[in-house]
Amino acid sequence: MHAMSDVRRRYANFQASKRTLDLTRGKPSDEQLAITHPLFEIHIPRAEVPRLLNYGHIDGLPEARALFAPYLGVPVENTMVLGNSSLAVMHDLVVQLLLSPLPGLSYSWSAWRGMDRMKPTMLCPVPGYDRHHTICERYGIDMIPVPMTKDGPDMEVVRREVESRGSLVGMWCSPRYSNPTGVTYSAKVVRELASMKTARGFRIFWDDAYRVHDLEDEPDEIPNFFELCERAGNADRAFIVGSTSKITSAGSGLALLGLSQANRAWYLKALFAQTIGQDKANQWRHVQFLKDMEGVRALMREHRAIVKPKFDGVAQVLRRELTGIPGVWWEVPRGGYFVSLYVPGHAKQVVHIASEAGVKLTPAGAAYPRGIDPADAHIRLAPTYPPLEDVEFAMQIVALSVRLALGR
Amino acid sequence: MHAMSDVRRRYANFQASKRTLDLTRGKPSDEQLAITHPLFEIHIPRAEVPRLLNYGHIDGLPEARALFAPYLGVPVENTMVLGNSSLAVMHDLVVQLLLSPLPGLSYSWSAWRGMDRMKPTMLCPVPGYDRHHTICERYGIDMIPVPMTKDGPDMEVVRREVESRGSLVGMWCSPRYSNPTGVTYSAKVVRELASMKTARGFRIFWDDAYRVHDLEDEPDEIPNFFELCERAGNADRAFIVGSTSKITSAGSGLALLGLSQANRAWYLKALFAQTIGQDKANQWRHVQFLKDMEGVRALMREHRAIVKPKFDGVAQVLRRELTGIPGVWWEVPRGGYFVSLYVPGHAKQVVHIASEAGVKLTPAGAAYPRGIDPADAHIRLAPTYPPLEDVEFAMQIVALSVRLALGR
Numbered sequence: 001m002h003a004m005s006d007v008r009r010r011y012a013n014f015q016a017s018k019r020t021l022d023l024t025r026g027k028p029s030d031e032q033l034a035i036t037h038p039l040f041e042i043h044i045p046r047a048e049v050p051r052l053l054n055y056g057h058i059d060g061l062p063e064a065r066a067l068f069a070p071y072l073g074v075p076v077e078n079t080m081v082l083g084n085s086s087l088a089v090m091h092d093l094v095v096q097l098l099l100s101p102l103p104g105l106s107y108s109w110s111a112w113r114g115m116d117r118m119k120p121t122m123l124c125p126v127p128g129y130d131r132h133h134t135i136c137e138r139y140g141i142d143m144i145p146v147p148m149t150k151d152g153p154d155m156e157v158v159r160r161e162v163e164s165r166g167s168l169v170g171m172w173c174s175p176r177y178s179n180p181t182g183v184t185y186s187a188k189v190v191r192e193l194a195s196m197k198t199a200r201g202f203r204i205f206w207d208d209a210y211r212v213h214d215l216e217d218e219p220d221e222i223p224n225f226f227e228l229c230e231r232a233g234n235a236d237r238a239f240i241v242g243s244t245s246k247i248t249s250a251g252s253g254l255a256l257l258g259l260s261q262a263n264r265a266w267y268l269k270a271l272f273a274q275t276i277g278q279d280k281a282n283q284w285r286h287v288q289f290l291k292d293m294e295g296v297r298a299l300m301r302e303h304r305a306i307v308k309p310k311f312d313g314v315a316q317v318l319r320r321e322l323t324g325i326p327g328v329w330w331e332v333p334r335g336g337y338f339v340s341l342y343v344p345g346h347a348k349q350v351v352h353i354a355s356e357a358g359v360k361l362t363p364a365g366a367a368y369p370r371g372i373d374p375a376d377a378h379i380r381l382a383p384t385y386p387p388l389e390d391v392e393f394a395m396q397i398v399a400l401s402v403r404l405a406l407g408r
Numbered sequence: 409m410h411a412m413s414d415v416r417r418r419y420a421n422f423q424a425s426k427r428t429l430d431l432t433r434g435k436p437s438d439e440q441l442a443i444t445h446p447l448f449e450i451h452i453p454r455a456e457v458p459r460l461l462n463y464g465h466i467d468g469l470p471e472a473r474a475l476f477a478p479y480l481g482v483p484v485e486n487t488m489v490l491g492n493s494s495l496a497v498m499h500d501l502v503v504q505l506l507l508s509p510l511p512g513l514s515y516s517w518s519a520w521r522g523m524d525r526m527k528p529t530m531l532c533p534v535p536g537y538d539r540h541h542t543i544c545e546r547y548g549i550d551m552i553p554v555p556m557t558k559d560g561p562d563m564e565v566v567r568r569e570v571e572s573r574g575s576l577v578g579m580w581c582s583p584r585y586s587n588p589t590g591v592t593y594s595a596k597v598v599r600e601l602a603s604m605k606t607a608r609g610f611r612i613f614w615d616d617a618y619r620v621h622d623l624e625d626e627p628d629e630i631p632n633f634f635e636l637c638e639r640a641g642n643a644d645r646a647f648i649v650g651s652t653s654k655i656t657s658a659g660s661g662l663a664l665l666g667l668s669q670a671n672r673a674w675y676l677k678a679l680f681a682q683t684i685g686q687d688k689a690n691q692w693r694h695v696q697f698l699k700d701m702e703g704v705r706a707l708m709r710e711h712r713a714i715v716k717p718k719f720d721g722v723a724q725v726l727r728r729e730l731t732g733i734p735g736v737w738w739e740v741p742r743g744g745y746f747v748s749l750y751v752p753g754h755a756k757q758v759v760h761i762a763s764e765a766g767v768k769l770t771p772a773g774a775a776y777p778r779g780i781d782p783a784d785a786h787i788r789l790a791p792t793y794p795p796l797e798d799v800e801f802a803m804q805i806v807a808l809s810v811r812l813a814l815g816r
Contacts, residue, residue, distance in 0.1 A: 030458040040452035040461070040689055049445050050438040053657040083491055084687045091682035095503055099547055131681070138681045139507055245684065249461040252689040273539070273546045274499035276653065279492045281448055281660040282690065 004407065011357060011400045014393075020358040021394040026179070026337040026382045028246055028303075035302045036248045039289040044281050052280045058271045059264075064254065064283035070293050071211060072240045073224045074258030080267075081283055086243035086255040087131055090205055093239055094135050096270045097169070102201040103236060103266040109141075109169045109201065123161055123171035125153040127340065127367030127378045129179040129207065132172040136369070142167070143369035148178065152185030155192055162198050170203040175222055177210035180367050180380040181340050182333025184220035194228035198237070207241045210336040212300045215308050220334055226258055235260035244286065246337065247299060254286055310383040313392045314339050321399030325408050337384055341398070344377040346405040351379060353401035359394045412815065419765060419808045422801075428766040429802040434587070434745040434790045436654055436711075443710045444656045447697040452689050460688045466679045467672075472662070472691035478701050479619060480648045481632045482666035488675075489691055494651035494663040495539055498613055501647055502543050504678045505577070510609040511644060511674040517549075517577045517609065531569055531579035533561040535748065535775030535786045537587040537615065540580040544777070550575070551777035556586065560593030563600055570606050578611040583630055585618035588775050588788040589748050590741025592628035602636035606645070615649045618744040620708045623716050628742055634666055643668035652694065654745065655707060662694055718791040721800045722747050729807035733816050745792055749806070752785040754813040759787060761809035767802045 044052055052061075059065070060081030069076040082089050097109040098120070107113060109120045121142040124133060128148075136143050144161055146153045152175070161168055173193070175185045185193075193204060206225050214220070229238045240258030247253065259267060290296050315332045318341070322328050330341045343350050347364035354361055362380040365373035381398070383391045452460055460469075467473070468489030477484040490497050505517045506528070515521060517528045529550040532541060536556075544551050552569055554561040560583070569576055581601070583593045593601075601612060614633050622628070637646045648666030655661065667675060698704050723740045726749070730736050738749045751758050755772035762769055770788040773781035789806070791799045 025463070027463050030462075033457050033461045034454070036461070037452070037454055037457050040457075044445070044448035046442070046445060049441050049448075053441045053444070053448070053660055054438075055433070055435050055653075055658040057659075085683050085685075087684055088682045095507070099503070099506070134681045138678075245463075249689065250463040251465075251685040252461055252687045270546075273542050274496045275493050276495055277493075277659040279660045279687070279690070281657065282687070 004403070007400055007403045011397070011404060014397050014400070015357040018358065019393065020360070021386060021390050022360045023381050023383060023386070023391070023394050023398070024360050024362045025385050027250055027385050029306065029385050029387070031306050032303055032384070033249065035299065036289070039248055039285055040252070042285045042288050044284065048284065052284050056277045057280055058275050058277055059268065060278050061280045061283040061287070063287045067287055067290060067292060068242070068254075068256045069258075071296065072208070072226070072242055072256055072258035074226045074240055078226075078258050078260065078264060080257040080259070080264070082255045082257060082278060084251060084253055084255065084279070085245070086207070086209065086241050089255045089257050090132070090207065090239075090241055091135050092270070093205070093267070094139060094141070096267065097203065098139055100270065103262040105201055107201070112167060112169055112201070113199065115166065118167040120169040121165060121167040122169060123153070123158060124369050125173065125178070126369070127180050127373070127380070128172060129174055130366050132205070132207070133369045141169075145369055148181050148183055150183060152183060152189035155189055158193070159196065162196055162202075168199065169201060170205065172205050172207065174207050174209060175225065176208055176220060177213055177333055177336030179209065179336065180338035182331050182336050182338060184334070185222055187223050190223045190225055191228055194225055194234060194237070195232040202237060203239060204237055205239050205241060209241075209243065209246070211242055212296055213246060213303070213337065214300065214335045215304060215311055216334045230260070236262050239263070247296060248286060248289070252282065254283060307384050309388050310391045311339065313388055314381060314383050314395050317392060317395035317399055321396065322402060325403065325406065327406055328402055337382060339381040339383065341379040341381055341402070342377045343379065343402055343405060344375045346402070347373060347376045347379050349405040350398070350401045353404050354398050357397045357401070359397045361398070412811070415808055415811045419805070419812060422805050422808070423765040426766065427801065428768070429794060429798050430768045431789050431791060431794070431799070431802050431806070432768050432770045433793050435658055435793050437714065437793050437795070439714050440711055440792070441657065443707065444697070447656055447693055448660070450693045450696050452692065456692065460692050464685045465688055466683050466685055467676065468686050469688045469691040469695070471695045475695055475698060475700060476650070476662075476664045477666075479704065480616070480634070480650055480664055480666035482634045482648055486634075486666050486668065486672060488665040488667070488672070490663045490665060490686060492659060492661060492663065492687070493653070494615070494617065494649050497663045497665050498540070498615065498647075498649055499543050500678070501613070501675070502547060502549070504675065505611065506547055508678065511670040513609055515609070520575060520577055520609070521607065523574065526575040528577040529573060529575040530577060531561070531566060532777050533581065533586070534777070535588055535781070535788070536580060537582055538774050540613070540615070541777045549577075553777055556589050556591055558591060560591060560597035563597055566601070567604065570604055570610075576607065577609060578613065580613050580615065582615050582617060583633065584616055584628060585621055585741055585744030587617065587744065588746035590739050590744050590746060592742070593630055595631050598631045598633055599636055602633055602642060602645070603640040610645060611647060612645055613647050613649060617649075617651065617654070619650055620704055621654060621711070621745065622708065622743045623712060623719055624742045638668070644670050647671070655704065655711075656694060656697070660690065662691060715792050717796050718799045719747065721796055722789060722791050722803050725800060725803035725807055729804065730810060733811065733814065735814055736810055745790060747789040747791065749787040749789055749810070750785045751787065751810055751813065752783045754810070755781060755784045755787050757813040758806070758809045761812050762806050765805045765809070767805045769806070
């Protein structure tokens with residue numbers, strides 16, 4: 001192990017190189033986007049013009065719904081294919097839950113069970129996806145952090161909150177290769193989330209953003225949450241959400257939504273007030289390009305070939321530089337877009353030290369409600385966007401920053 | 409003029425033909441969509457992949473904003489190019505006005521000037537666009553109908569309401585070739601709407617849906633509302649809205665929004681909570697295809713060549729069959745998508761009689777808040793979608809239905 005003077009010398013060398021690197025953004029690299037370029041060379045044939053380019057199909061093109069139903073794990077009649085962003089879908093669902101009565105009930109989240117003075121509250125597994133929290137913050141929804149374990153959200157906390165907190169209206173979940181921990185929920189956790197007793201208007205946003213974003217040969221498998229909810233008599237609990245942002249294009253992709261028939265009827269009314277139909281041309285292109293779930297999986301193997309060496313690079317540097325140093329650990333994910341690094345009491349300091357040497361990291365605490373990580377421990381690393389060489393270079397600076405912060 | 413027995417005989421003949429025809433939908437015909445087909449054959453070049461297919465640009469692609477700024481009549485830095493539907497944009501603006509504090513103020517529409525018990529109220533020129541009303545109805549916004557005159561909304565009513573109604577938060581306007589009357593607001597009306605004194609959070613949705621949808625050589629011109637508002641010190645009053653739904657594609661088109669810098673800063677925060685970037689590939693295709701405002705106008709001349717004969721057909725049949733019959737009149741528009749037919753006291757009856765002979769019309773009253781036309785007068789005719797021959801056939805049945813209802 002290097003002595004601290006060596007650490008300082010190496011850090012100073014990196015600093016002197018004056019490179020600036022960015023590990024903040026969980027976005028696909030140019031190389032990844034290039035493999036989906038053929039999708040954007042597909043013509044809409046003349047014969048399809050009347051069907052694809054006019055108003056209509058506010059819940060998506062039938063063949064796109066058929067393609068993505070198995071992706072979400074719901075029947076095609078429960079599948080919607082919507083705009084270009086699943087975040088927009090989740091945002092709108094929250095808005096609609098706040099402003100309009102829930103299916104089968106006389107009240108909305110805003111007037112939750114008639115208790116006007118209470119703020120609706122959601123459970124937020126932490127660390128979690130910052131944009132989930134942004135939605136809550138924006139609309140005055142209180143957030144209860146639920147610590148993540150290696151099996152998913154701590155179900156003791158979930159159970160306690162669901163049983164005792166009258167204002168509890170819903171929960172955010174990233175069940176597979178969770179943003180940012182990389183954790184996949186255990187079968188036991190998934191089953192309990194589906195079957196536990198809750199208030200009737202309680203909703204779980206099952207944000208399956210990394211459904212097919214495996215980094216290993218054996219993908220993590222989880223039970224079908226939609227079916228489990230249905231079987232437990234809780235069909236309306238689940239909003240199953242997905243997108244092709246990290247499959248085809250982050251901006252010109254498709255948002256996917258699976259929901260019960262009661263939720264569907266409820267949401268169609270909301271859609272009628274806001275849209276004249278989906279972008280069916282783009283949905284049609286996606287169907288031609290991806291064809292079926294095997295097509296999706298084949299494309300994801302190409303993504304993986306580009307992305308996997310970067311995750312390996314991150315893990316190697318962390319192992320080489322930080323193994324055996326007390327007060328620091330990390331999670332090597334089996335899928336998804338992030339690596340989580342934990343340095344309790346020093347996360348902010350590490351991010352600052354790294355920035356002084358030109359490496360931009362996501363602000364410490366960003367994965368917690370209101371940006372507050374009480375342990376000041378968590379750092380989110382996003383290695384997909386920069387080239388491999390940059391990732392390895394940046395990670396050395398991150399590792400040295402950790403050692404400087406810890407003085408070890 | 410034919411005697412009533414002749415009218416009945418002709419109606420019976422039409423009925424016997426058992427054709428079913430639909431004049432309900434203000435949508436482009438297959439022939440119109442065909443002229444924009446080349447847009448959907450445009451490839452995204454490989455060199456543009458990194459810029460177009462990743463996250464970012466939540467207010468639109470810079471060159472798309474530059475193209476559509478003169479369309480909206482606002483500076484490019486006040487222009488946003490958003491999703492595939494201007495209805496979605498107006499819907500979201502209303503939601504954001506209801507849920508978040510207005511720029512420079514401490515309250516939202518929902519807590520309008522601190523008066524919690526009052527329902528926010530909007531002015532709705534009638535007859536108007538039904539989807540504007542749907543948004544109000546859905547979110548509990550009260551609607552005050554303002555009669556349309558040949559110059560636009562009756563400004564005496566507007567003035568009275570703006571001065572006296574404390575709950576008044578905004579107004580819907582379709583300033584050019586208005587849906588469904590075809591009326592273009594006079595310069596005097598536009599100027600007064602921009603300069604009149606209102607509460608600070610008051611907003612006008614300037615839904616310029618038919619900006620370039622002229623049917624005559626000399627287009628109707630109106631003063632620049634955005635500039636007038638700015639000059640009067642009311643820059644934040646105006647949301648200028650447009651779309652390419654009836655230019656390129658109704659579903660794969662673009663939504664356009666012009667707004668003041670204060671509104672822009674306010675709305676960017678709202679967008680951040682709901683989107684990861686616009687569909688830049690589609691925006692880029694639009695820029696290649698339309699190029700500039702001259703390109704837009706050239707395309708609209710092609711649309712007009714298809715659409716104009718249908719409007720002429722409607723006017724001819726109405727003139728031939730109904731001229732001189734008291735208790736009925738109509739407006740021949742100089743642009744837009746609709747013809748308005750008025751049969752006071754008999755609109756519902758006419759729609760019913762026409763339906764018995766196979767002609768589907770928009771339900772009478774649909775253009776009024778909550779579907780209630782107090783005079784039971786207005787019938788909206790949408791001649792763009794069916795082939796010319798069908799339009800003429802259907803219009804004969806409509807005319808005969810009017811005569812049967814009136815007994816003349």
